[in-house]
Amino acid sequence: MSQAFSIWSYANPTRFMATTERAVPVLGGLAGGLLALGLIWGFFFTPDDYRQGATVKIIYLHVPSAMMAINAWAMMLVASLIWLIRRHHVSALAAKAAAPVGITMTLIALVTGALWGQPMWGTFWAWDPRLTSFLILFLFYLGYIALWQAIEDPDTAADLTSVLCLVGSVFAVLSRYAVNFWNQGLHQGASLSLDKAENVSDVFYYPLLVCIAAFVLLFVALVLARTRTEIRARRLAVLEARERME
Secondary structure (H helix, E strand, C coil): CCCCCCHHHHHCHHHHHHHHHHHHHHHHHHHHHHHHHHHHHHHHCCCCECCCEHHHHHHHHHHHHHHHHHHHHHHHHHHHHHHHHHCCHHHHHHHHHHHHHHHHHHHHHHHHHHHHHHHHHCCCCCCCHHHHHHHHHHHHHHHHHHHHHHCCCHHHHHHHHHHHHHHHHHHHHHHHHHHHHCCCCCCCCCCCCCCHHHCCCHHHHHHHHHHHHHHHHHHHHHHHHHHHHHHHHHHHHHHHHHHHHC
16 A cells, blocks of 8 residues: 655655755746746736826835745745754755845845836835835845854754744745834835735736745755755765764
8 A cells, every 4th residue: 555645755855855856947947937927028028007107017026025024034944944843854955045045135135126126206215114024034034044154063052943934924024014003104005915906006016926936946945955955965974973983
């Protein structure tokens, strides 16, 4: 009788490496194709906005990167909880692998937001609740990465970074819902909503969905690739430690 499927079987590094070996290039290729399609469609085949002009097209980079910056931290939170509860090393390494990708997404969102905000608000930066919480999230990413580098024992590093991830999740939530919490902020509401009346116009909506799908696939591909690298590095460190003991 075949063994029942269990997601926890992928916590085995050997199983994880075998499964992701082919998945990474496929996901990367799909991400690249969708990203090219979405950006070309959005930048060259959509009209200028009647109020924002061509500036509105920053949406195709800003919105997907901002979404992934927050969701990357959410993924790290889930992986950290799995580590703390079940002590699966792959989950800890996946959280570690996601952090550089997440901070890159956060930086893209901050830069594109500044470029978008300057002509709209007359300034590159304002201490708006969402912008401020997003900046704090960026600093948490920096602290998370630095903490991994500062602690030599990998299990201790995983424990402490997991706790930091729990604390930082507060700001991930704030950066997502700040507009709802503080109506006085300059930042606009969500570009995508379950209420279709609140969405951007369809002419911008569909290429934006393509760009979001591309960023999601790109994030998954990069995290899987980096997790594979972390597993190899962990194995190498174990082999080197054994050689020193012999």
